[in-house]
Amino acid sequence: MSKTFGRHQAVRDVSLTIEPGEFVSLLGPSGCGKTTLLRLIAGFLSVDRGTISIEGADLTGLPPQRRPLNTVFQNYALFPHLTVAENVAYGPRRGGAGKAEADSLAADALELVGLVDFGNRYPRQMSGGQQQRVALARAIVNRPKLLLLDEPLSALDLQLRKRMQIELKQLQEKLGVAFVFVTHDQEEAMAMSDRIAVMNSGRIEQLGTGAEIYRRPATRFVAEFIGEANLLPVEDGDGGPLRVRSAKEESGRVAVVRFEHLRIDPNGAAQDSDPATTRLDGHIETVTTIGGATNIHVAALGHTLTGRRLGIVEEFAPGQPVTVSFRRQDVHIIEDPRP
Ligand code: ATP
Numbered sequence: 001m002s003k004t005f006g007r008h009q010a011v012r013d014v015s016l017t018i019e020p021g022e023f024v025s026l027l028g029p030s031g032c033g034k035t036t037l038l039r040l041i042a043g044f045l046s047v048d049r050g051t052i053s054i055e056g057a058d059l060t061g062l063p064p065q066r067r068p069l070n071t072v073f074q075n076y077a078l079f080p081h082l083t084v085a086e087n088v089a090y091g092p093r094r095g096g097a098g099k100a101e102a103d104s105l106a107a108d109a110l111e112l113v114g115l116v117d118f119g120n121r122y123p124r125q126m127s128g129g130q131q132q133r134v135a136l137a138r139a140i141v142n143r144p145k146l147l148l149l150d151e152p153l154s155a156l157d158l159q160l161r162k163r164m165q166i167e168l169k170q171l172q173e174k175l176g177v178a179f180v181f182v183t184h185d186q187e188e189a190m191a192m193s194d195r196i197a198v199m200n201s202g203r204i205e206q207l208g209t210g211a212e213i214y215r216r217p218a219t220r221f222v223a224e225f226i227g228e229a230n231l232l233p234v235e236d237g238d239g240g241p242l243r244v245r246s247a248k249e250e251s252g253r254v255a256v257v258r259f260e261h262l263r264i265d266p267n268g269a270a271q272d273s274d275p276a277t278t279r280l281d282g283h284i285e286t287v288t289t290i291g292g293a294t295n296i297h298v299a300a301l302g303h304t305l306t307g308r309r310l311g312i313v314e315e316f317a318p319g320q321p322v323t324v325s326f327r328r329q330d331v332h333i334i335e336d337p338r339p
Helices: 035-040 084-094 100-113 128-140 158-175 186-192 210-215 222-223
Strands: 003-005 008-011 023-027 068-071 146-150 178-183 195-200 203-208 231-234 254-258 263-266 277-289 293-300 303-310 323-329 332-334
Touching: 008 023, 008 035, 023 035, 023 186, 035 146, 035 178, 084 100, 084 128, 100 158, 128 158, 158 186, 186 210, 195 210, 195 222, 195 263, 203 210, 203 222, 203 254, 222 231, 222 254, 222 293, 222 332, 231 303, 263 303, 277 303, 293 323
Parallel strands: 023 178, 023 195, 068 146, 146 178
Antiparallel strands: 003 008, 195 203, 231 254, 254 332, 263 323, 277 293, 277 323, 293 303
């Protein structure tokens, strides 16, 4: 699919297949086109080019309410003057169900989200997390094949958000409904998704499991957006250690060295003897403690390299000479790194 607003291409030739019951996140920075892609799937926007189908049925020209899917919005969009049960029963009623049938469907949906006793309350009498669950119940009451969720947890505080991530994932598994979930939070995407589509400038840069994307980022953008990494220009050493180029040398090849894979030893300390380990001499720039871990920044060959150790580390001082090293097997090489 592609979508242009004026001269701005918000979605560029995106192709995406979602398996039944799969949880796929659209992850990327602000403005990369996540919400636009979601709205195209939902039918709130029409595609310029491309098609959308579910189980072989073409939906491209259908209005949102005729697509076998539903959307959960960031602000929940509950009706304030209807009770929780009425909010959930609203969809089936509008779809032509009788009152008894709609009420029974609503009760089932509220049961699924753990709000069976809250049917008679009004949205304003519910907490943020509970309103979120009402919005979910309303979205699943018609048993859609696909649920689209646009940053549904972003209004919640951090602790509740973490709890809802687990709840939502469990609910999704129980329902067996495919989810497409928009987020700009990489930890959230990692924690919940079967696969993640990393988006940048209207394109999907990489589609894979969290582990695949973390271990083998396809581009420089993905390596920097997911997790933290040292990106070093290198030359391959024919199975031996990679040779790191200085910051001034151009290179078409970049090694992605995750912080946890960069080892830092005081100069002259015993080293591991693996012949495929790259070693560089440098000196400590700064040491920063980030709670449960410490980031150790080292200057070497004109680069600043960062290593991370668990806990609080006090053995290094700025200016101290050190050796940094990393093993060939822990490093992923990007051959043609685009900026
Ligand atoms: P965010 O995380 O900030 O919500 P996003 O990745 O969801 O960002 P989109 O909302 O899809 O991004 O927007 C993608 C680009 O398209 C942005 O540059 C945005 O300004 C532009 N855009 C989105 N909707 C419209 C519109 N209706 N008219 C014009 N431009 C639009």
